Structures are given as structure tokens and as C-alpha cells.
Amino acid sequence: MSRTEVVVYENADLLAAAAAARLVTRIVDVQAAKGSASVVLTGGGTGIAVLEELNRSSARDAIDWSRLDVYWGDERFVPADSDERNEKGAREALLDHVPLDPKRVHVMAPSDGEFGDDVDAAAAAYAEVLAAQAGPDEGGVPAFDICLLGLGGEGHTASVFPDSPAVHETQLSVVAVRDCPKPPSTRVSLTLTAIRRAREVWLMTAGEAKAEAVSLALAGAPEVQVPVAGARGYRRTLWLLDRTAAGKLTKVYEPPTT
Numbered sequence: 072m073s074r075t076e077v078v079v080y081e082n083a084d085l086l087a088a089a090a091a092a093r094l095v096t097r098i099v100d101v102q103a104a105k106g107s108a109s110v111v112l113t114g115g116g117t118g119i120a121v122l123e124e125l126n127r128s129s130a131r132d133a134i135d136w137s138r139l140d141v142y143w144g145d146e147r148f149v150p151a152d153s154d155e156r157n158e159k160g161a162r163e164a165l166l167d168h169v170p171l172d173p174k175r176v177h178v179m180a181p182s183d184g185e186f187g188d189d190v191d192a193a194a195a196a197y198a199e200v201l202a203a204q205a206g207p208d209e210g211g212v213p214a215f216d217i218c219l220l221g222l223g224g225e226g227h228t229a230s231v232f233p234d235s236p237a238v239h240e241t242q243l244s245v246v247a248v249r250d251c252p253k254p255p256s257t258r259v260s261l262t263l264t265a266i267r268r269a270r271e272v273w274l275m276t277a278g279e280a281k282a283e284a285v286s287l288a289l290a291g292a293p294e295v296q297v298p299v300a301g302a303r304g305y306r307r308t309l310w311l312l313d314r315t316a317a318g319k320l321t322k323v324y325e326p327p328t329t
């Protein structure tokens with residue numbers, strides 16, 4: 072049974088530090104239970120701040136980095152060295168500083184990579200990467216242990232934007248995204264269907280600009296209009312917010328009893 076939890080921190084710095092601490096604990100627990108763990112990374116201000124905090128934390132070394140699979144929820148389809156790449160941000164913030172197994176870092180192709188400027192081929196290739204990592208009963212997408220996501224003020228998550236082809240996609244695990252309302256306009260993204268294969272989805276955001284989308288999603292808005300409303304983990308959906316992003320919530324969220 073899936074549960075939704077909402078935790079509100081006083082400010083964005085505290086949110087990033089607390090999310091990093093939670094992430095260390097969760098990864099260590101999963102590795103202790105089953106040997107290895109998987110995490111889906113996000114771009115965006117809060118997502119990268121969490122990785123920076125994790126890198127600064129001495130608890131960082133409690134993780135067995137060689138037994139962690141790393142994926143991305145979305146990527147900007149730009150050259151590999153572009154500052155717009157979510158991968159570049161994640162590498163600078165954390166990945167370049169820890170002893171990951173390079174074979175377990177599953178990047179989405181850049182626009183100057185092996186598929187050139189063919190974004191459909193890049194998306195299809197990432198779907199194949201997921202299928203190769205999935206178990207026989209997992210329907211082509213591994214059951215990610217933790218899927219980190221951010222969100223936009225208009226309700227997008229990963230690169231699934233309101234009323235876009237991606238939000239209407241129900242069969243594919245990965246899609247090419249064109250004409251994105253937020254630059255850069257061409258991207259690769261997991262679909263909501265793939266995101267919902269995660270055991271845990273952590274939605275992390277800060278700032279007043281996100282408050283409306285947060286409150287609509289938690290009130291159960293249709294995912295076509297507010298895609299982040301459809302981002303759920305099959306065990307747990309954890310919202311980690313700062314006070315301003317939580318500013319339009321009307322319901323009081325109690326801590327879970329179990």
C-alpha cells in the first residue's frame with residue numbers, strides 16, 4: 072500500500088541538508104537489506120543543492136558507492152559539456168567526488184553523443200538501458216529504490232509538462248520532449264508510467280513560485296494539467312518542502328504513525 076508524506080522545513084537550506092541526510096540513510100538501509108540500491112537523480116535548484124549537501128556530509132562515506140545504480144529522471148538534449156546538462160550539475164555537485172562504478176551510472180545521451188541530434192534515438196536508447204536493468208517481471212523498468220524529482224511552478228516534473236505529448240504517454244518508459252515551454256526546448260524524460268515504477272518518489276522543492284503546483288498536486292489535480300500530481304512511488308511518495316513552497320497547503324499533514 073502506498074502512502075504520501077509531507078515534511079516542511081523552515082527554509083531551502085535546511086530542506087537540502089535534511090533531504091541529503093535522509094538520502095544517505097535510505098541508501099544505506101537498502102544496501103544493507105539487498106546488497107545494492109538505485110537512485111534516480113533530478114536537475115533543478117533543489118535537486119542539485121541536495122547533492123551538494125550530500126557531498127559535504129561526512130555521512131557520505133557510509134554509502135557503498137560501488138553498489139549504487141544512478142539514473143536520471145530527465146535530461147536536457149544539449150552538448151555534453153553544456154552547463155544546462157543535469158548530468159553535468161550532478162557530476163560537479165557529487166558524482167565526480169565519490170567512487171561510483173562508471174558502469175552503474177546510466178546517463179541519457181547528449182546532443183553531440185552517439186545519436187547525434189536524433190533525440191528520438193536517444194530516448195529509445197535510454198528505454199533499452201532501463202529494460203536491460205529491469206528484472207524479468209518488472210515490465211521493462213527497474214523498480215528504482217528512490218526517485219528524486221523537482222517540479223516547476225506550472226506543475227511539470229522531470230520533463231513532463233502540462234498537456235504535452237509526454238503526459239499523455241502511457242506505453243513508453245522514456246520519451247523525447249520537443250518544444251518544451253522551459254528552455255532548453257529539447258529533452259529526454261522518463262514518463263509518469265516509469266516514475267511510478269519507483270518504490271519511493273521524493274518530490275523536493277522550495278520557493279513561493281512552487282506553492283500553487285504543490286497545493287494542486289496534493290489536492291489531487293488531474294495529472295494532464297499538473298503532471299507532478301501523477302508522480303507517485305508505489306510504496307511511498309515523500310514531499311520535502313520549504314515553508315514557502317508549502318504556503319498554499321490547506322490541509323495539515325501529520326507525521327506518519329508507522
Ligand SMILES: O=C1O[C@H](COP(=O)(O)O)[C@@H](O)[C@H](O)[C@H]1O
Nearest residue numbers: 113114115116117221222223229
Ligand atoms: O528543467 C528542469 O526543472 C525542474 C525543476 O527545476 P527548479 O530549478 O525549478 O527546481 C527539474 O526538476 C528538472 O529536472 C529540470 O530538467
